Amino acid sequence: MPINTQHPEYSYMVDKWTRVRDVIDGSDAVKKKGTKYLPRLSGQSDAEYAAYKQRALFFSVSGRSLSALTGLVTRRIPVIEASDEMRKYFEDSSHKSMSFHELFIDLTDEVLMQGRIFALVDWPEAGGQAYVVTYAAESVINWKFDNDTGELLWAVTMETIYDEVLGDQFEEQAKTRYRHLHLVDGVYTVDVYEVASNTTASVSATMGAGSSSLLPVGQYVPRVNGNTLDYIPGIFVNPYGISGRIVKPPILDIVDVNLSQYITSADLEHGRHYTALPTPVVSGVNADTTLKIGSQTAWAIPEKAKAYYLEFLGQGLASLERAMAEKTSQMAQFSTRLMDTTTRGSEAADTVRLRHSSEAATLSGVAKSVESALNWLYNVMSAYEQAGDVTIIVNKDFLDSKITHSELKALTDSYVAGAIDQETYFYNLYRGELVPPDKTTFVTADVNNGDQDAE
Numbered sequence: 001m002p003i004n005t006q007h008p009e010y011s012y013m014v015d016k017w018t019r020v021r022d023v024i025d026g027s028d029a030v031k032k033k034g035t036k037y038l039p040r041l042s043g044q045s046d047a048e049y050a051a052y053k054q055r056a057l058f059f060s061v062s063g064r065s066l067s068a069l070t071g072l073v074t075r076r077i078p079v080i081e082a083s084d085e086m087r088k089y090f091e092d093s094s095h096k097s098m099s100f101h102e103l104f105i106d107l108t109d110e111v112l113m114q115g116r117i118f119a120l121v122d123w124p125e126a127g128g129q130a131y132v133v134t135y136a137a138e139s140v141i142n143w144k145f146d147n148d149t150g151e152l153l154w155a156v157t158m159e160t161i162y163d164e165v166l167g168d169q170f171e172e173q174a175k176t177r178y179r180h181l182h183l184v185d186g187v188y189t190v191d192v193y194e195v196a197s198n199t200t201a202s203v204s205a206t207m208g209a210g211s212s213s214l215l216p217v218g219q220y221v222p223r224v225n226g227n228t229l230d231y232i233p234g235i236f237v238n239p240y241g242i243s244g245r246i247v248k249p250p251i252l253d254i255v256d257v258n259l260s261q262y263i264t265s266a267d268l269e270h271g272r273h274y275t276a277l278p279t280p281v282v283s284g285v286n287a288d289t290t291l292k293i294g295s296q297t298a299w300a301i302p303e304k305a306k307a308y309y310l311e312f313l314g315q316g317l318a319s320l321e322r323a324m325a326e327k328t329s330q331m332a333q334f335s336t337r338l339m340d341t342t343t344r345g346s347e348a349a350d351t352v353r354l355r356h357s358s359e360a361a362t363l364s365g366v367a368k369s370v371e372s373a374l375n376w377l378y379n380v381m382s383a384y385e386q387a388g389d390v391t392i393i394v395n396k397d398f399l400d401s402k403i404t405h406s407e408l409k410a411l412t413d414s415y416v417a418g419a420i421d422q423e424t425y426f427y428n429l430y431r432g433e434l435v436p437p438d439k440t441t442f443v444t445a446d447v448n449n450g451d452q453d454a455e
Helices: 008-025 027-032 046-055 061-074 084-091 100-114 252-275 316-334 349-355 357-385 405-416 422-431
Strands: 079-082 117-122 131-136 140-145 152-165 168-184 187-195 214-220 234-237 279-283 306-310 391-393 442-445 452-454
Touching: 008 027, 008 061, 008 100, 008 140, 008 252, 046 252, 061 100, 061 252, 061 316, 061 357, 079 084, 084 100, 084 357, 100 117, 100 131, 100 234, 100 357, 117 357, 152 234, 234 357, 252 316, 357 391, 405 422
Parallel strands: 079 442
Antiparallel strands: 079 391, 117 131, 117 234, 140 152, 152 168, 168 187, 187 214, 279 306, 442 452
């Protein structure tokens, strides 16, 4: 089998992942796919379908919902406990100068959107600082785990690279490249393949293509301080933890309703286009008579002739308008009511928390998974620096938890009276969002004596 062979679960999920990605990318990406998301009406010509599609409105509810959900998880910077030697890894977490916070957002966004992401610790071939590489769900086409231990035995990643066209520094050519991450006699090894230049570099063309269309580019063995690795330093992350389990994308329901609303919008705008403007009708005159409409034109017509406007009357468009509103409401429910602008009057804080409990539980699972992934990745890097353990704590309180003036006064009185210690006092101020997050963002731990200094 060629290196670009797909895992059966990948083949089953890739259309769902692509659908979610297109909808999140917005109107241009959805409309570019044409009849895949907006079926052609019976008898429509190409020009009529193009106009039909152009009139349709695609409301990017899914994209805004995803941004809101990601924002709830990442609104507070995680608390980090690590030695000072690890600070450089939090300032630059990837070879593309991605900061820790950007990596945090990237992991959260992909887990919420696709329900899967692959994160890999890598090292420059020439040696140097480790960094994290992330692969979207669509970019890991095959994999295998040990049935007994759950250890990742190998994985195949796919990526698009851009090379300068020979003889033209201003033009670049897209190429598809595959990386086979595996163990050779117990040593972590990476084999690189590339689609031959005389074949189409698109994913659809290469999937299932024969091995003759793929050329080996090279093989390298990552080394850390001159030593090889006896495992693949990468993990899959899903909403339930760090495992290779394939799950349904968390926002897929929102995406499907969003596409359904897009089709309804196309029908609504199509109907409005043909019925919004009244059509003049004149009966009882010669059909060849030329009549002009306007205040500067007078008509002389036979006595029994009639002139009137043909206007649309009925409930057809009203039903489409109701369908649009219903689907917006459905998406609001699926996206933790974030898109619902209606209010419920005075509502107790506990009632709000209970009303959001199920959705918060889902976000909490994502936050815990991302937290586990970050801890795993940074402890891998720390181990090779011999910089001690790293602890990263992600915020899991997604509702507004600001404390009131009376609560602050009671808390301060308790601290002054000695009923609570400074650590407890500061912890409550931090949870009540009265202290800037960066006050406890990075805690430097002395690996030798265990002392800690909060920054």
